[in-house]
Amino acid sequence: MASQNRPQKPQVGKNHSFWQSWLHAWNGLKTVVIEERNMRTHLVLGAVALLVGWWCDLSVNQWLWLCLAIFLVMLCEINNTIAENICDLITGPHYHPLAKKVKDIAAGAVVFSAAFAVLVGVILFGPIIWHWLMVR
16 A cells, blocks of 8 residues: 555656556557547547448458558547657747647648548448438
8 A cells, every 4th residue: 555655756767568568558549539639539530430331331441441541540640749749848838930840740641641531431431322322
């Protein structure tokens, strides 16, 4: 019980086990979801896309494209968050044109990956939904 009352020292060295590395990675993912509204939006839209994929009975290849698009958007959002945090760490509360440039480029990568995801969605779901609408 006494160890629970003592403040823990921040880890400054390497991880000592795979489990410790995994826990740090999991904490990082939780942080992005909790702190970034856009990541929560991507998660909801990704879940909707997965449900629509299940409803449309996608083939294995179609599932691969859908999952690639969803994960690519989320990876870009994670990298965008990393870029924003590093810029804020370096510049503090001060404006710097290079920090803005880095942040804008990282945000552009998210938009670019989201456009890819929309294109994949249109290619995968467009014909199925169109056929469904025409039959009704």
